[in-house]
Amino acid sequence: MSLFAQGHTACGGCGMPIAVKLVLGGSGENSIVVSPTGCLEVTSTRYPQSAWGVPWIHSLFENAAAVASGIETALKVKGKKANVLVIGGDGATVDIGIRALSGMFERGHNVTYVCYDNEAYMNTGVQRSGSTPYGASATTSPAGKLSFGEDKPKKDTPAIAAAHGIPYVATASVGYPKDIVKKVKKAQEIVGPKYIQILAPCPTGWRFDGSKTIKLAKLAVETALFPVYEIENGEITKVKKIKERKPVEEYLKLQGRFKHLFKENKDQIEVIQKMADANAEKFGLDG
Amino acid sequence: MMNEMQILEGSKAVALTVRSCRVDVISAYPITPQTHIVEDLAQMVADGETDAEYIKVESEFSALSALVGASAAGARTYSSTTSQGLALMFEVLFNASGMRLPIVMTTVNRSLSAPLSIWNDQQDSISVRDAGWIQLYAENNQETSDLLPIAYKVAEDKDILLPAMCCMDGFVLTHTFEPVEIPEQSLVDEFLPSYQPKYVLDPKNPLTFGAYADPSIYMEFRYQQHDAMLKAYEKFEEVAKEFEKVFGRKYDLVEEYKIEDAEIVLISMGSIVGTMKDAVDELRKGGEKVGILKIISYRPFPAEKIYEAIKDAKVVVVLEKDVSVGMEGGLLSDIKSFMYNREDRPPIVGFSVGLGGRDVTIGDIKGLVSKVKRAEAEEFEFLNLRREVL
Amino acid sequence: MKLLPGGIVKPKTTVANKTGAWRTFIPIYDEDKCKKCGICETFCPEDCISVDENEFRHPDYDFCKGCGICAEECPADAIEMKYEEKE
Numbered sequence: 001m002s003l004f005a006q007g008h009t010a011c012g013g014c015g016m017p018i019a020v021k022l023v024l025g026g027s028g029e030n031s032i033v034v035s036p037t038g039c040l041e042v043t044s045t046r047y048p049q050s051a052w053g054v055p056w057i058h059s060l061f062e063n064a065a066a067v068a069s070g071i072e073t074a075l076k077v078k079g080k081k082a083n084v085l086v087i088g089g090d091g092a093t094v095d096i097g098i099r100a101l102s103g104m105f106e107r108g109h110n111v112t113y114v115c116y117d118n119e120a121y122m123n124t125g126v127q128r129s130g131s132t133p134y135g136a137s138a139t140t141s142p143a144g145k146l147s148f149g150e151d152k153p154k155k156d157t158p159a160i161a162a163a164h165g166i167p168y169v170a171t172a173s174v175g176y177p178k179d180i181v182k183k184v185k186k187a188q189e190i191v192g193p194k195y196i197q198i199l200a201p202c203p204t205g206w207r208f209d210g211s212k213t214i215k216l217a218k219l220a221v222e223t224a225l226f227p228v229y230e231i232e233n234g235e236i237t238k239v240k241k242i243k244e245r246k247p248v249e250e251y252l253k254l255q256g257r258f259k260h261l262f263k264e265n266k267d268q269i270e271v272i273q274k275m276a277d278a279n280a281e282k283f284g285l286d287g
Numbered sequence: 288m289m290n291e292m293q294i295l296e297g298s299k300a301v302a303l304t305v306r307s308c309r310v311d312v313i314s315a316y317p318i319t320p321q322t323h324i325v326e327d328l329a330q331m332v333a334d335g336e337t338d339a340e341y342i343k344v345e346s347e348f349s350a351l352s353a354l355v356g357a358s359a360a361g362a363r364t365y366s367s368t369t370s371q372g373l374a375l376m377f378e379v380l381f382n383a384s385g386m387r388l389p390i391v392m393t394t395v396n397r398s399l400s401a402p403l404s405i406w407n408d409q410q411d412s413i414s415v416r417d418a419g420w421i422q423l424y425a426e427n428n429q430e431t432s433d434l435l436p437i438a439y440k441v442a443e444d445k446d447i448l449l450p451a452m453c454c455m456d457g458f459v460l461t462h463t464f465e466p467v468e469i470p471e472q473s474l475v476d477e478f479l480p481s482y483q484p485k486y487v488l489d490p491k492n493p494l495t496f497g498a499y500a501d502p503s504i505y506m507e508f509r510y511q512q513h514d515a516m517l518k519a520y521e522k523f524e525e526v527a528k529e530f531e532k533v534f535g536r537k538y539d540l541v542e543e544y545k546i547e548d549a550e551i552v553l554i555s556m557g558s559i560v561g562t563m564k565d566a567v568d569e570l571r572k573g574g575e576k577v578g579i580l581k582i583i584s585y586r587p588f589p590a591e592k593i594y595e596a597i598k599d600a601k602v603v604v605v606l607e608k609d610v611s612v613g614m615e616g617g618l619l620s621d622i623k624s625f626m627y628n629r630e631d632r633p634p635i636v637g638f639s640v641g642l643g644g645r646d647v648t649i650g651d652i653k654g655l656v657s658k659v660k661r662a663e664a665e666e667f668e669f670l671n672l673r674r675e676v677l
Numbered sequence: 678m679k680l681l682p683g684g685i686v687k688p689k690t691t692v693a694n695k696t697g698a699w700r701t702f703i704p705i706y707d708e709d710k711c712k713k714c715g716i717c718e719t720f721c722p723e724d725c726i727s728v729d730e731n732e733f734r735h736p737d738y739d740f741c742k743g744c745g746i747c748a749e750e751c752p753a754d755a756i757e758m759k760y761e762e763k764e
Contacts, residue, residue: 009691055493080489498686
């Protein structure tokens with residue numbers, strides 16, 4: 001058994017627990033994890049049960065980075081050593097918790113912040129977050145007569161993290177498990193704040209069959225809609241190259257959240273393809 | 288052993304005492320009029336005069352959140368804030384108490400916006416009386432200092448485990464120089480041993496903190512908090528006795544002043560009590576039987592002590608620097624509420640005074656007593672309103 | 678069980694929660710086809726697939742929610758999802 005036990009209540013096929021067990025696999029037993037409010041928290045710690053095999057704390061929705069800052073500082077004062085991690089969802093990270101996250105980065109705490117990115121507020125019923133991609137229909141950015149769904153591009157949180165001058169920023173996808181473990185291990189060896197954003201498909205919110213989680217996690221990368229890369233001290237040092245980049249339709253058509261685009265909003269698929277092209281260009285993904 | 292008497296700014300007295308309590312982690316965000324406290328602490332860290340770490344957070348929300356983490360990791364923790372900062376902490380206040388983390392914080396009392404006002408009243412801390420924090424109010428800077436180690440000792444007790452805020456009036460105490468006896472380090476160490484919590488975040492014993500509770504168990508969590516706060520009543524008395532043994536200064540949840548034969552009992556909290564004492568002295572000279580009951584501990588609420596002090600009075604007057612808009616002052620409501628079911632209850636009236644830093648003078652207090660004596664006081668009213676602008 | 682202060686919980690106690698009851702389809706593993714690559718184990722969101730002494734993988738049906746990721750990702754087509762008849 002890994003450090004994240006069976007019996008958690010995440011939906012069947014959820015990408016999040018895959019990300020969590022891989023992150024803990026990279027981080028190891030000598031870890032302390034902070035989780036903000038969200039799917040991970042409610043599916044793993046309903047009193048009197050916990051799935052966690054490492055010390056774990058939940059305080060609030062928007063303060064995980066600050067709680068982690070306090071833990072790291074207390075360990076320093078007490079002369080103890082442990083890997084301090086945050087594992088939290090995109091809403092807690094890129095929206096409501098970004099003030100605390102920015103503060104943690106700026107102060108240089110030795111914390112690895114992992115965002116499992118399922119691109120909306122899944123725990124409360126698939127409302128849009130800053131991480132929801134362009135064109136996706138979420139319950140607060142629904143497709144409708146006058147709407148093709150979310151009309152703003154996904155917030156570039158890794159770039160925001162990198163702009164703080166922190167030593168390590170990476171993206172990853174649950175489609176590539178070894179890459180996640182490797183990046184977490186690498187992060188633990190670097191002193192200072194680290195940020196890793198992991199794409200974790202949500203069958204419930206994205207509306208696809210739970211068996212296709214890994215397939216979608218790979219397609220997001222293979223279409224260049226979710227580029228996988230590392231930024232070290234402000235420089236892009238590594239990108240996951242795509243041998244034969246797939247058209248975005250292949251990714252979009254498998255998900256109910258994009259279904260409307262194939263009816264009245266086909267022009268928006270073009271827009272999304274251009275976003276993928278721009279990602280490929282920016283990160284040099286093709287090849 | 289002699290303790291040193293110094294002329295100190297209230298903020299400095301607090302900072303020196305925080306240091307002597309051997310705090311591990313300080314986390315604070317600057318806000319007027321709390322700034323001198325955190326500046327003094329930052330300077331002590333910069334000069335290597337304390338082993339504490341100071342987290343320079345980006346908001347009050349993170350200030351208290353960081354302490355949630357630090358406290359759960361086993362550190363003794365301290366913060367200070369006021370007014371808008373305390374309001375921003377609102378969510379974390381309840382969380383820290385529910386998680387039973389004995390964080391101690393100096394709440395500098397300041398009014399709340401709008402309109403913006405940096406001056407003193409107690410609306411901020413009174414407004415969070417239900418958050419599950421011990422709340423102690425200081426009259427002067429000796430008390431602001433002394434209540435800190437007492438707060439730590441009560442808060443960290445294994446039967447209590449509740450956070451505590453030591454409240455001091457903004458500017459009136461924070462920026463005022465008074466003679467203060469800062470206790471010897473060795474005496475503080477004798478009184479307040481290091482914090483040794485039973486459960487901490489530790490990979491060797493990987494416990495889960497902050498699980499959520501469904502309706503089958505949530506009430507029991509809340510009851511435990513409630514029960515701990517009730518127990519803090521006696522714990523405070525016990526700790527205060529120990530404090531007296533070590534430092535020679537006596538504290539209780541309330542302080543009585545010339546109350547024995549008093550027909551009119553004035554009740555209040557904080558620095559205004561100093562002015563009230565002077566007013567009572569003058570009234571007494573004129574033969575008026577007036578006394579004061581000072582509330583030091585607002586939570587735990589000293590109901591029995593208040594009852595004992597006021598049951599024989601002809602009238603009770605509550606003066607407070609807050610208002611529950613459209614109702615009355617919080618302290619007045621609390622006192623009326625528990626007195627209602629007593630047979631021997633005197634009439635109780637209340638005044639909101641000094642909101643937003645409005646000065647309250649000896650003359651104001653004497654006038655107020657006279658009004659009450661003439662039976663002209665409302666059940667609740669604002670003192671000294673400028674009627675001409677309304 | 679007595680409440681600890683703040684509701685502290687012991688580790689890995691969710692194992693009392695048999696999520697296998699959620700299952701509609703059950704993965705059936707064919708050892709003749711299995712290449713022992715372990716991909717099913719890596720991707721299982723329940724982390725409920727164990728390895729035997731011959732390196733064959735076995736899902737723990739107490740916890741398997743029947744999501745079908747293992748069957749979908751198995752490069753040897755050694756796992757089949759079947760409708761599970763329940764009493």
